[in-house]
Amino acid sequence: MFRACALRRPAAPAASARRLLRLSVLGAALALLAGCAAMSEQECRTADWREQGLRDALDGQPRSRLADIHDACAKAGVRPVDGLYLDGWSRGLSQFCTPDNGARWGRQGRSYANSCPPELEAAFSDRYRAGRRAWDAEQAVKRLQGEQRDRQRALDQAKDDAARRQARDQLRALDWRLRDAREELDRAEWSLRQPY
Incomplete structure (x- = not known):
């Protein structure tokens, strides 16, 4: 009997979210110390x-x-x-504190210490957030590509059917997440290219 199956997008594992949060906190602490x-x-x-x-x-x-x-x-x-x-x-x-510099600063993933005066803050911050969104999206794509390589190695080294099945399932889930991350990067880059 033939049965149609709808593709479902798997949820992101909680461990990845916790790992990302820890890395973000560590990065902010290092940036603060360096600054x-x-x-x-x-x-x-x-x-x-x-x-x-x-x-x-x-x-x-x-x-x-x-x-x-x-x-x-x-x-x-x-x-x-x-x-x-x-x-x-x-x-x-x-x-x-110019909009162009805000975009560049955010796109480089640099932290912003709220140094701009109120009359320049809004324009700088708006473009900084757009640049930072693109940088964050790019980092997500790179992280998922790394996870994908790890899962592919696990599949290549799997010794039994259960391990291969698990690795394939994980790769499928990563494919969905990577596709979404690339779409987010495209949207962020498009937004960043829009005139201010």
């Missing part, structure tokens, strides 16, 4: 404070970065020149 790296004593002694402010702004650092610099440079007996630093930081911020 808080203080200046060395030598850098404090030779700093061009206006240039330092400009560089920090172009790197997306918030205004509170100056307090970190004060702490680091106090150990070297150097006091940063706040006026020069903030002048450079303000100039850099006007270059950093």
Whole structure:
């Protein structure tokens, strides 16, 4: 007797969601630590404070970065020149907080420290979120492709029918998830290409 079967999309396993959450938290912690790296004593002694402010702004650092610099440079007996630093930081911020840079920053998967002033925040953040959505979708595709390679190896090395059947079922489930992830990446990239 012939029976028509509807294809059902398998649900994503909870373990993958937990693993992704752990990786996201770890990545955010590492980005935070990297963003808080203080200046060395030598850098404090030779700093061009206006240039330092400009560089920090172009790197997306918030205004509170100056307090970190004060702490680091106090150990070297150097006091940063706040006026020069903030002048450079303000100039850099006007270059950093553009919609195009927001899209680029998000597409590179970089974290954003809410450094843009209110009048520039909305445009930057909107494009940053669009870029970040594309980056996240791309990472999901890469992760699923890695899982697919692992499952294919498991299928190739399977010794019995039950193990082969399980690996094939897992590969089918991954095919669905990978197709959805690629579609999400296409949508995100399309959205990112739209004029602001």
